[in-house]
Amino acid sequence: MSVVQAILGLLSWFALAYFAFLAGLYTWFTLVAWRTLAALRRARAYAPLDEIYASPFAPGVSMLLPAYNEEAGVVASATSLLALRYPRHEVIVINDGSTDGTLQQLQEAFDLVPVREALRSRIPAKPLHGAYVSRRHRNLWVLDKENGGKADALNAGINAASHPYFCAVDADAILEDDSLLRIVKPVIDDPDGLVAAAGIIRIANGATISGGRMLDFRLPRSRLATMQVVEYFRAFLVGRIGWDSLGALLVVSGAFGLFRRSAVEEVGGYALGTVGEDIELVVRLQARLRERHAKFRIAFVPEPTCWTEAPEDLKTLSTQRRRWQRGLGETLWRHRRMMANPRYGAVGLLALPYFLVAEFLGSVIEVFGIFIVVAAVATGAVTVSALLAYTAVSMLIWILLSFSAILLEEYAIRRYVHGRDIAKMVLYSLSESIGYRQLNAFWRCQAMVDLARRRKGWGTMPRRGLERPTEAPPGRMTRV
Amino acid sequence: MSLMVAVSACFMALSFALLTTLALRHAVLGRRDQHTADAERRMRPLAIGLMEDGDPVPDLSQADQRALATVMGRYSRKVSGGTSERIGGYFREGGGLAAELEGMRSRRAWRRAAAAYALGDMACPEVVPMLAAALEDRNDEVRAAAVRSLGRLRDPTVTETLVESLVAHRVPRGMAGAALLQLGSDAVPELRRIAAHEDAAVRQVAMTVLGLVGDSGDADVALVALRDPAADVRAAAARALARIGTGSAEPALREALGDPEHFVRAHAARALGAIGAYTAVPRLVEIARTDRFKPARAAAQAVAAIDPETLVAEAAGPDAGAHLHEAADLALI
Numbered sequence: 001m002s003v004v005q006a007i008l009g010l011l012s013w014f015a016l017a018y019f020a021f022l023a024g025l026y027t028w029f030t031l032v033a034w035r036t037l038a039a040l041r042r043a044r045a046y047a048p049l050d051e052i053y054a055s056p057f058a059p060g061v062s063m064l065l066p067a068y069n070e071e072a073g074v075v076a077s078a079t080s081l082l083a084l085r086y087p088r089h090e091v092i093v094i095n096d097g098s099t100d101g102t103l104q105q106l107q108e109a110f111d112l113v114p115v116r117e118a119l120r121s122r123i124p125a126k127p128l129h130g131a132y133v134s135r136r137h138r139n140l141w142v143l144d145k146e147n148g149g150k151a152d153a154l155n156a157g158i159n160a161a162s163h164p165y166f167c168a169v170d171a172d173a174i175l176e177d178d179s180l181l182r183i184v185k186p187v188i189d190d191p192d193g194l195v196a197a198a199g200i201i202r203i204a205n206g207a208t209i210s211g212g213r214m215l216d217f218r219l220p221r222s223r224l225a226t227m228q229v230v231e232y233f234r235a236f237l238v239g240r241i242g243w244d245s246l247g248a249l250l251v252v253s254g255a256f257g258l259f260r261r262s263a264v265e266e267v268g269g270y271a272l273g274t275v276g277e278d279i280e281l282v283v284r285l286q287a288r289l290r291e292r293h294a295k296f297r298i299a300f301v302p303e304p305t306c307w308t309e310a311p312e313d314l315k316t317l318s319t320q321r322r323r324w325q326r327g328l329g330e331t332l333w334r335h336r337r338m339m340a341n342p343r344y345g346a347v348g349l350l351a352l353p354y355f356l357v358a359e360f361l362g363s364v365i366e367v368f369g370i371f372i373v374v375a376a377v378a379t380g381a382v383t384v385s386a387l388l389a390y391t392a393v394s395m396l397i398w399i400l401l402s403f404s405a406i407l408l409e410e411y412a413i414r415r416y417v418h419g420r421d422i423a424k425m426v427l428y429s430l431s432e433s434i435g436y437r438q439l440n441a442f443w444r445c446q447a448m449v450d451l452a453r454r455r456k457g458w459g460t461m462p463r464r465g466l467e468r469p470t471e472a473p474p475g476r477m478t479r480v
Numbered sequence: 481m482s483l484m485v486a487v488s489a490c491f492m493a494l495s496f497a498l499l500t501t502l503a504l505r506h507a508v509l510g511r512r513d514q515h516t517a518d519a520e521r522r523m524r525p526l527a528i529g530l531m532e533d534g535d536p537v538p539d540l541s542q543a544d545q546r547a548l549a550t551v552m553g554r555y556s557r558k559v560s561g562g563t564s565e566r567i568g569g570y571f572r573e574g575g576g577l578a579a580e581l582e583g584m585r586s587r588r589a590w591r592r593a594a595a596a597y598a599l600g601d602m603a604c605p606e607v608v609p610m611l612a613a614a615l616e617d618r619n620d621e622v623r624a625a626a627v628r629s630l631g632r633l634r635d636p637t638v639t640e641t642l643v644e645s646l647v648a649h650r651v652p653r654g655m656a657g658a659a660l661l662q663l664g665s666d667a668v669p670e671l672r673r674i675a676a677h678e679d680a681a682v683r684q685v686a687m688t689v690l691g692l693v694g695d696s697g698d699a700d701v702a703l704v705a706l707r708d709p710a711a712d713v714r715a716a717a718a719r720a721l722a723r724i725g726t727g728s729a730e731p732a733l734r735e736a737l738g739d740p741e742h743f744v745r746a747h748a749a750r751a752l753g754a755i756g757a758y759t760a761v762p763r764l765v766e767i768a769r770t771d772r773f774k775p776a777r778a779a780a781q782a783v784a785a786i787d788p789e790t791l792v793a794e795a796a797g798p799d800a801g802a803h804l805h806e807a808a809d810l811a812l813i
Contacts, residue, residue, distance in 0.1 A: 046597035057657035118802035188654035389484030396491035
């Protein structure tokens with residue numbers, strides 16, 4: 001056997017070991033998810049939602065809705081937030097210098113009147129052009145500001161928030177009406193310890209929505225969007241629950257997350273200059289609170305649901321995935337001192353190394369893994385039958401995880417009641433490993449090139465709006 | 481190689497097993513949900529007849545009995561008096577109460593929690609001591625369910641136990657607060673007594689709840705608490721006076737505008753606004769101009785509540801500041 005053959009053989013076994021590691025980790029997370037969701041299902045019999053709703057001690061929550069060129073969906077989103085079942089909340093829409101009709105849509109829908117609003121100035125943000133309050137809903141505020149990006153818009157919203165907790169929600173998202181009650185539950189249980197809570201994000205492309213409310217849950221018609229439904233199940237019902245069980249949750253999705261305002265103000269708010277402001281904020285909170293030896297919790301709550309629009313074409317999906325990968329890379333670089341650092345507990349020793357190896361470099365390993373294994377077969381270092389077996393195993397692992405995630409959803413949450421939708425998800429899980437995964441890995445590799453070239457910006461996506469089929473302007477998407 | 485084939489075969493078998501479970505689960509759950517919804521719909525007239533007129537319950541299948549118990553439990557949250565007694569009677573005689581009392585002795589925490597929760601909807605006051613004891617349960621979900629049910633059963637003798645559990649962090653603050661609120665005015669004598677408790681946290685909760693369930697006759701307790709050494713108690717007293725205070729509270733609240741703690745000043749300003757303390761307007765305007773964000777905003781809003789014309793005039797001045805501007809704009813809407 002030549003040296004080249006030996007190296008290729010070694011590398012192919014390394015790739016196999018990498019897949020085995022991932023499979024092992026996800027199997028473990030799946031078992032944790034089963035236990036957690038079984039407990040959640042039983043706890044539904046004694047979920048005190050009515051009591052939270054009636055409690056004078058339920059914390060006030062400011063809902064922050066940053067909007068940049070979101071005329072297609074901003075009114076539906078704001079309406080859904082106003083209709084939330086919660087005793088004390090306000091909605092603050094931050095129009096981040098939109099160039100479309102976002103502000104006009106809001107003005108027409110909610111009868112806005114200008115108010116000289118008094119704002120805190122704890123977190124720097126771009127100047128306001130004006131503030132408005134709705135004549136119809138006195139708990140709806142609209143801030144019209146100079147464009148500064150999503151993080152800057154959220155910081156302006158935090159400065160205007162009058163409640164001790166805030167909830168960041170994407171302008172293309174629709175929350176279920178008891179989502180806020182459910183995401184606040186950990187605050188009710190542990191008001192001194194809870195710093196942030198993440199809800200679950202689901203894909204709304206196929207759902208029927210009216211007046212900002214979900215009427216029927218169906219799978220998207222688009223194959224690409226359906227593929228993402230199962231992907232989201234895995235990410236939330238398995239990944240998030242797993243990391244939460246280790247106290248090392250790093251992602252509270254920008255589409256729907258609850259934060260204690262004072263904690264975010266203390267760390268300086270959302271960071272500018274990154275497209276991964278959601279993950280960056282959580283990692284920074286983890287860092288500061290652990291450095292201070294504070295007793296705190298950042299929780300994932302599997303039931304509160306946020307429905308959002310998923311890309312339905314490859315170009316838009318690639319833009320989204322490249323941006324997510326860049327955001328992750330930027331965060332890992334900014335917080336590199338935490339990597340493998342025991343001072344930061346499970347975050348430093350487990351979560352960050354995992355995100356570096358599996359989520360960030362994983363794409364490179366996957367793409368090069370394919371080339372290496374093919375080269376190994378070509379040079380005779382690995383036999384064809386071994387290649388087939390290797391391929392079968394790696395595909396079956398993902399199929400197994402996908403089936404498990406669908407079963408978890410069906411067992412504990414059950415949003416999709418139509419048998420045809422379940423069957424469709426199963427079929428799409430079978431095909432996910434052929435093409436879709438490799439494309440994702442390729443896009444993430446491209447994002448690393450973007451990072452090296454210091455490319456900034458969010459990219460654009462054609463938005464249809466969840467409630468009405470309009471030709472929409474460019475907008476932004478949500479991190480999974 | 482053979483290892484890989486074996487692993488593949490295992491994975492395939494597992495995938496097939498998961499698929500089969502998924503199909504079965506979907507079919508079973510779909511049918512069960514449908515049956516439960518149908519049974520509850522059928523049992524609704526029966527439950528109403530039983531609650532309103534004491535109609536006898538015919539022989540029912542186990543599934544229908546469960547559905548009837550669910551419907552009755554749901555209705556019990558909205559009724560009181562004779563209707564409530566009839567619901568209690570149904571659960572005592574039908575075996576529902578005995579089953580949940582047995583559940584309270586289960587080794588499984590979720591079963592105890594479910595039982596503690598269900599007992600709150602059965603309108604049987606004899607379970608109060610057992611639920612009060614469950615506030616010491618080792619599992620937090622059992623304690624939370626017990627505190628919720630104690631609130632539902634509205635027995636004022638548990639007021640102090642509830643407050644102490646809340647202060648000791650044995651039960652979630654929000655849940656205990658809701659339970660105390662449900663006890664309503666019956667809890668007032670107990671709340672007045674524990675407003676002088678040695679523990680400042682107990683005094684704070686007592687003042688907060690008294691402010692929600694008491695009336696102007698309880699303002700004297702809040703006025704005493706407004707001079708409490710603990711700032712949280714002073715803030716709770718000011719907040720209570722916003723609802724139960726009268727004109728006689730004005731001097732004490734005006735004095736509280738000079739409190740060293742900004743959140744006490746904010747609550748005092750809000751209370752002055754709520755009781756319409758006209759003579760406090762100049763001081764409130766000054767606070768709106770010069771104080772920190774929270775008391776300044778509260779003071780401006782209080783001026784808006786007391787005297788909108790003065791507010792608009794003051795907001796037009798050159799040194800009005802952001803809070804008076806904001807309150808004036810809001811007042812004009």
